[in-house]
Amino acid sequence: MLKNVKCARCVKCGKEYEATANLTNCSCGGILDIIYDYDYIKKNLTKETLKSRPNTMWRYRELLPVEETTPDTPLRVGWSPLYEEPRLAKQLGLKKLWVKDDGQNPTASLKDRASAMAVAKAGEAGAKIIACSSTGNAASSLAGNAAAAGLKTFIFVPERAPKGKVAQLMTFGANVISVKGNYEETFELSKKAIDKWGWYNRNAAINPYLSEGKKTVSIEIAEQLDWKMPDYLAISVGDGCTIAGVWKGLKDLYAIGFIDKLPRLISAQAEGCHPINRAIAENKPWEPMEENTLADSIAVGVPRNADKALMAIRESNGIVVNVTDEEIMAAQKLLGTTCGVFGEPAGVTGTAAVKKLCEQGVLGANDTVVSVVTGNGLKDVANAIKFCGEPMSLPNDLDLLVEEFAKRGIKTEA
Numbered sequence: 001m002l003k004n005v006k007c008a009r010c011v012k013c014g015k016e017y018e019a020t021a022n023l024t025n026c027s028c029g030g031i032l033d034i035i036y037d038y039d040y041i042k043k044n045l046t047k048e049t050l051k052s053r054p055n056t057m058w059r060y061r062e063l064l065p066v067e068e069t070t071p072d073t074p075l076r077v078g079w080s081p082l083y084e085e086p087r088l089a090k091q092l093g094l095k096k097l098w099v100k101d102d103g104q105n106p107t108a109s110l111k112d113r114a115s116a117m118a119v120a121k122a123g124e125a126g127a128k129i130i131a132c133s134s135t136g137n138a139a140s141s142l143a144g145n146a147a148a149a150g151l152k153t154f155i156f157v158p159e160r161a162p163k164g165k166v167a168q169l170m171t172f173g174a175n176v177i178s179v180k181g182n183y184e185e186t187f188e189l190s191k192k193a194i195d196k197w198g199w200y201n202r203n204a205a206i207n208p209y210l211s212e213g214k215k216t217v218s219i220e221i222a223e224q225l226d227w228k229m230p231d232y233l234a235i236s237v238g239d240g241c242t243i244a245g246v247w248k249g250l251k252d253l254y255a256i257g258f259i260d261k262l263p264r265l266i267s268a269q270a271e272g273c274h275p276i277n278r279a280i281a282e283n284k285p286w287e288p289m290e291e292n293t294l295a296d297s298i299a300v301g302v303p304r305n306a307d308k309a310l311m312a313i314r315e316s317n318g319i320v321v322n323v324t325d326e327e328i329m330a331a332q333k334l335l336g337t338t339c340g341v342f343g344e345p346a347g348v349t350g351t352a353a354v355k356k357l358c359e360q361g362v363l364g365a366n367d368t369v370v371s372v373v374t375g376n377g378l379k380d381v382a383n384a385i386k387f388c389g390e391p392m393s394l395p396n397d398l399d400l401l402v403e404e405f406a407k408r409g410i411k412t413e414a
């Protein structure tokens with residue numbers, strides 16, 4: 001029995017379930033939300049107690065749906081750096097800007113927060129095998145976190161998954177199934193296999209505990225800002241589990257009195273695939289879209305957690321922004337050049353959205369913003385090189401180097 005959790009409640013029909021370890025969707029097909037006992041949490045968690053906790057996502061145990069006896073998972077997940085970026089803020093015309101580099105998690109994406117939760121819950125359920133389908137990062141993070149815990153994995157990825165992510169999967173020893181098809185088809189095959197063999201299900205929109213892991217990113221941001229919240233929080237959106245988790249974490253903190261202001265969410269999607277943002281912009285139910293973007297981690301035409309994501313964006317009075325692949329790659333270069341942060345395309349889509357809103361005058365000199373970089377650029381080096389170009393290349397000859405500098409107009413003084 002989880003002392004800090006009351007139940008799991010369907011976001012569609014309101015039906016309540018006991019929060020057992022292998023919970024999946026409601027019988028109506030709706031997604032479940034974990035409902036906490038905030039009075040219990042308030043009695044057991046203070047800002048002061050946090051100070052002596054380990055620098056991982058498990059420092060927020062009282063706000064997480066795990067048994068007191070469940071051990072922390074082995075890899076160091078969470079407590080990624082939150083950098084204040086005054087130069088980039090000035091360039092964009094913002095009052096303050098912070099970049100949360102969540103690509104610095106053990107397998108290099110925010111997904112580690114959900115996968116560590118999956119490993120913890122699989123342990124509670126007594127499961128020895130975990131499975132998932134993923135555009136790449138959920139897969140590699142599950143493979144890594146499960147390997148560290150000694151669990152076996154079956155992982156379904158669409159054939160377009162970038163090499164960096166596939167290399168991680170193979171190295172972590174997962175059973176990898178590369179599905180000849182898009183993410184939608186990949187998800188369907190994983191579902192059939194999970195039903196057939198009864199593996200523990202790490203599919204984020206099916207397993208209600210996973211976005212509870214993801215919410216630790218916003219709890220961390222709050223703690224790192226000494227509980228003083230920014231006006232806006234920007235994040236990229238695919239299935240919608242991350243933005244829903246971010247909002248849940250903020251609402252949890254508000255409910256227990258740790259913060260007194262809720263930021264507005266900026267939901268960033270790709271111009272070539274933005275079913276969630278379109279539903280908000282047109283105030284209509286979401287509809288499937290093609291998956292036309294190089295930001296593979298958010299190329300999700302059939303979002304699996306649209307209900308929770310749409311609720312989060314609406315409740316926060318959020319802003320939806322679609323950015324082109326060119327704008328995404330420009331943001332990748334901008335973050336690299338001004339901040340030394342290297343994000344994968346989907347990782348920097350939130351920052352691309354912030355830049356666009358600044359250019360449109362929606363955000364400006366009175367606004368404070370946190371932009372979350374959700375995955376590391378080394379995941380997908382092909383696109384980075386394509387956009388930034390190759391370096392100059394020459395033999396061991398100083399005269400040629402001088403010539404090349406002159407040709408390119410490169411100054412050798414600061």
Ligand SMILES: *Cc1c(COP(=O)(O)O)cnc(C)c1O
Pocket residue numbers: 109110111137138204236237238239240241242243297298300344346347374375376
């Ligand atoms: C998965 C992912 C996202 C989006 O998260 P969803 O829960 O699918 O909305 C964004 N960026 C990166 C790098 C991801 O791996």
Ligand SMILES: [Zn+2]
Pocket residue numbers: 010011012013014015026027028029030
């Ligand atoms: Zn239901």
